[in-house]
Amino acid sequence: MKKMFLKSSLLLIAFFAINSASTAFGEVVTDRYDDTFRKYAQRFFGPGYDWRIFKAQAMAESNINMNAKSFVGARGIMQLMPSTFKEVRSKNPDILSIDKPEWNIAAGIYYDRQLWKQWTDQQGVQGSASFMMGSYNAGRGTLLRAQDVARLKILDPALWLSIQTVAPDVPRWRHEETLAYVDRIEANLARMDPEGRVVK
Secondary structure, three states: OHHHHHHHHHHHHHHHHHHHHHHHHOOOOOOOOHHHHHHHHHHHHOOOOOOHHHHHHHHHHHOOOOOOEOOOOOEOOOOEOHHHHHHHHHHOOOOOOOOOHHHHHHHHHHHHHHHHHHHHHHHOOOOHHHHHHHHHHHOHHHHHHHHHHHHHOOOOOOOHHHHHHHHHHOOOOOHHHHHHHHHHHHHHHHOEOOOOOEOO
């Protein structure tokens, strides 16, 4: 009887270990909000822009979890600070609540658009997605300071590689976090098929 109980217990432990491992290593990423990512990517970036980058960003921010909250107060799927949401809402009164998934996503993508426009106005389209995402995480001012350091080192400030190179020399920047964030978004995007399903 004892042996039988022990065997059953071991089988149960193995079952749960396998299931929790498959969740950890082959995490399920929801497609519940894909239509919302598509809708607001098209609205703020136009039909030719790859909407999946914003889903990849949301995966990096919150694993697409509306209940996520950071220790500094960022909220929701796109981990927006209330002050950033208020700024976005002042220009988009139809974006109603930071705590509703649709508006959280819409506000995050609109904020991305503002950053994208600033970078493309400054240096053109090439490489601007990395700068957009980097400044979403660290603030545009931080990356402008990084560009100044790149210039001092005779590196092209419009290349993300230059920013990665000089990052440790930029004061008041937790650069490891930002560089890992941009890398994670790129890796998330690489895991998706053309329909936005996570396949790797």
